[in-house]
Amino acid sequence: AQKVTQAQTEISVVEKEDVTLDCVYETRDTTYYLFWYKQPPSGELVFLIRRNSFDEQNEISGRYSWNFQKSTSSFNFTITASQVVDSAVYFCALSEVYNQGGKLIFGQGTELSVKP
Amino acid sequence: ETGVTQTPRHLVMGMTNKKSLKCEQHLGHNAMYWYKQSAKKPLELMFVYNFKEQTENNSVPSRFSPECPNSSHLFLHLHTLQPEDSALYLCASSQDEADHKQQFFGPGTRLTVL
Numbered sequence: 001a002q003k004v005t006q007a008q009t010e011i012s013v014v015e016k017e018d019v020t021l022d023c024v025y026e027t028r029d030t031t032y033y034l035f036w037y038k039q040p041p042s043g044e045l046v047f048l049i050r051r052n053s054f055d056e057q058n059e060i061s062g063r064y065s066w067n068f069q070k071s072t073s074s075f076n077f078t079i080t081a082s083q084v085v086d087s088a089v090y091f092c093a094l095s096e097v098y099n100q101g102g103k104l105i106f107g108q109g110t111e112l113s114v115k116p
Numbered sequence: 117e118t119g120v121t122q123t124p125r126h127l128v129m130g131m132t133n134k135k136s137l138k139c140e141q142h143l144g145h146n147a148m149y150w151y152k153q154s155a156k157k158p159l160e161l162m163f164v165y166n167f168k169e170q171t172e173n174n175s176v177p178s179r180f181s182p183e184c185p186n187s188s189h190l191f192l193h194l195h196t197l198q199p200e201d202s203a204l205y206l207c208a209s210s211q212d213e214a215d216h217k218q219q220f221f222g223p224g225t226r227l228t229v230l
Contacts, residue, residue: 004158033216043204044120045221052216091159095216103172104219106159 002027004094006107013082014115021077021110023092029053031097034068034075035104039089051075082114119143120222122207128228129197137192137225139207145220147213148190150182153204153224165190166213197229 003026013019025034032053037045049059051068059066063080079086092107120141129135141148150162164172165184179201181193190207204226208219 035218037221043206043224043226045206045208045219047218047220050216050218097216103161103164104159108156108158 002029002094002096002105004092004105004107006090006092006110008110009108010111010113012113012115015084016081017114018078018080019082019112019114021079021090021092021112023075023077023107025073025075025092025094027073027094027096029096029098033095033097035093035095036066036075036077037091037093039091039109041088045091048077079112082112084114084116087112087114119220120207120209122205122222122225124225125223126226126228128230129194130230131197131199133197134193134195136194137205137207137227139190139192139222141188141190141207141209141220141222143209143220145209145211146187147210148184148187149208149210149219150190150192151206151208153206155203159206163192164213171213194227197227199229202227202229 005024034051036048038048039045056068065078067076089109089111091109093104095104123138147166149164152160152162161174162176163182168184179196183191204224206224207222210219211217
């Protein structure tokens with residue numbers, strides 16, 4: 001069955017520390033997409049990245065980087081030199097091409113608190 | 117202009133009330149979604165509309181009734197709700213249900229049922 005697990009419920013760091021948010025997924029589909037969203041206190045989910053199952057290249061965008069490893073079914077997210085504005089709940093999500101037709105399956109979220 | 121808007125942002129209602137949540141997207145998308153986000157739980161998909169047709173009802177109780185009059189508007193009609201229905205209700209849209217591109221979310225309606 002399809003599933004997304006974010007084992008870290010809450011993480012607290014001090015500004016400028018690096019932090020990694022873990023995401024592990026389960027799927028029987030060979031073709032799928034993985035996403036990360038950020039939910040600040042305002043409520044709306046903000047899209048951060050989409051990665052398809054055939055592209056295992058790591059990606060870097062400013063202070064954000066993502067490590068996709070199919071061998072361990074993980075898609076981890078690292079924030080370098082964290083800032084207070086990074087405080088939010090972060091969701092990892094899975095979208096299967098054949099089994100679920102495109103529905104997003106979300107993990108439970110990791111609440112990141114960055115203290116000054 | 118904000119891509120996906122939701123009104124009201126906050127709603128308090130009694131169990132016998134009838135109210136509606138509204139969602140509007142200005143992105144030219146064809147798919148729209150309702151999600152429920154309860155405390156300490158993952159987002160739960162409730163309904164999906166693609167080109168105004170309902171394509172997904174995720175075993176949602178009939179006290180929640182969606183309506184999609186056109187591709188830009190989505191409503192969620194509420195009646196005889198229960199306190200456990202209190203949650204953040206998020207609307208989202210995407211270009212097409214099956215294109216696997218990112219969904220764009222609104223700010224949500226924080227619903228409290230007394």
